[in-house]
Amino acid sequence: GAVVSQHPSWVICKSGTSVKIECRSLDFQATTMFWYRQFPKQSLMLMATSNEGSKATYEQGVEKDKFLINHASLTLSTLTVTSAHPEDSSFYICSVLGPGQGIGETQYFGPGTRLLVL
Amino acid sequence: AQSVAQPEDQVNVAEGNPLTVKCTYSVSGNPYLFWYVQYPNRGLQFLLKYITGDNLVKGSYGFEAEFNKSQTSFHLKKPSALVSDSALYFCAVRDMPEEDGANNLFFGTGTRLTVIP
Numbered sequence: 331g332a333v334v335s336q337h338p339s340w341v342i343c344k345s346g347t348s349v350k351i352e353c354r355s356l357d358f359q360a361t362t363m364f365w366y367r368q369f370p371k372q373s374l375m376l377m378a379t380s381n382e383g384s385k386a387t388y389e390q391g392v393e394k395d396k397f398l399i400n401h402a403s404l405t406l407s408t409l410t411v412t413s414a415h416p417e418d419s420s421f422y423i424c425s426v427l428g429p430g431q432g433i434g435e436t437q438y439f440g441p442g443t444r445l446l447v448l
Numbered sequence: 449a450q451s452v453a454q455p456e457d458q459v460n461v462a463e464g465n466p467l468t469v470k471c472t473y474s475v476s477g478n479p480y481l482f483w484y485v486q487y488p489n490r491g492l493q494f495l496l497k498y499i500t501g502d503n504l505v506k507g508s509y510g511f512e513a514e515f516n517k518s519q520t521s522f523h524l525k526k527p528s529a530l531v532s533d534s535a536l537y538f539c540a541v542r543d544m545p546e547e548d549g550a551n552n553l554f555f556g557t558g559t560r561l562t563v564i565p
Contacts, residue, residue, distance in 0.1 A: 439492040
């Protein structure tokens with residue numbers, strides 16, 4: 331499968347600061363990337379779909395001004411958690427849509443970033 | 449509206465025995481179904497998927513899943529469990545109609561598999 335990296339793997343920050351998480355597709359150029367959030371003992375919730383060269387599409391209930399997504403190149407998408415608060419503490423996972431053109435193309439996931447806001 | 453149900457939070461099986469992790473789904477159009485595995489402190493790894501064709505899909509690490517349209521199920525199976533199979537397993541379905549062109553996934557709540565030596 332495809333290799334997807336995320337950086338950092340974990341971060342601890344003070345409340346009110348901003349944190350940037352990078353997601354990189356190492357094997358191929360990715361037009362579409364996804365950002366998920368996973369709470370302890372819960373499933374993954376899609377936050378937004380990131381398309382290279384255009385604005386991200388956010389899911390209902392996700393604050394676009396708080397979770398800034400930038401898909402500046404075909405191999406890099408960034409998620410910035412602005413003015414982070416303790417309730418933003420979570421495991422953030424990005425995924426990359428595979429290079430094929432099929433309708434059921436596979437998503438490949440990064441290793442995740444654990445964010446702890448104090 | 450789409451939904452995915454994994455009725456079992458936890459499945460325990462003895463090493464060497466067959467294992468089954470259950471998944472049922474509900475979508476408005478054609479189902480595109482996926483299984484992912486998540487090891488501790490790791491991201492999700494793709495195991496297998498069903499798009500069309502043969503109802504029995506074979507995937508990574510000896511896993512397979514059977515698509516059953518009448519029962520709207522896509523159970524994950526393996527003939528002989530290994531201790532290293534212990535992990536969190538997620539069933540997922542694509543929730544958008546074909547015409548939309550999107551490809552985001554909707555996940556079940558996960559099933560923790562523990563293989564007992």
